[in-house]
Amino acid sequence: MPIYTFQCSACDNEFEELLSVAEGEEPQECPKCKGEAHKIIAGCNFNLPGDGWASKNGRIAGQMRDKNKKLAAKEEEQKRGGLVPTLVPNVGGERTDSWSDAAKLAKDKGKDTTGYEKKAREESSSR
Helix, strand or coil: CCEEEEEECCCCCEEEEECCHHHHCCCEECCCCCCEEEEECCCCCCCCCCCCCHHHHHHHHHHHHHHHHHHHHHHHHHHHHCCCCCCCCEECCEECCCHHHHHHHHHHCCCCCHHHHHHHHHHHHHC
C-alpha cells in the first residue's frame, strides 16, 4: 500500500497516511484539528535502472576520471623517485651487454628468441 501525504484545509498541518489506492483519493481527517485534509503531491524518488541513463554514465565517467588522475599521479611520483622498473638484457637471469647478445645467447640455449629479437630491433633503431 502506498503512503500518501495530506494537508489540512483548516490548520495547514501535513501528515502521511498508509492507505489503499482507492482510499488515497478520499479526503482524510486531520489528526491535529479533526478538519478535512486533502491529498497533496509530494516529491518522490525513483531510480532508472540500466546503463543508458545519463546519471549513471556521468557517475561512471567521473569515477574513471578520478581513477586515471590517481594513476597518473602515482606514475609521476614513481618517475621522480626513480622507481620505474626497466628491462635489462638477460637470458634466464644471466645479464648481457645488449639485446642482440641476449638473442644470440637464448638461441644457443634453445629458447624462443622472438621477444629478444624484437627488443634488439628496438635497440638498434633507437641508436
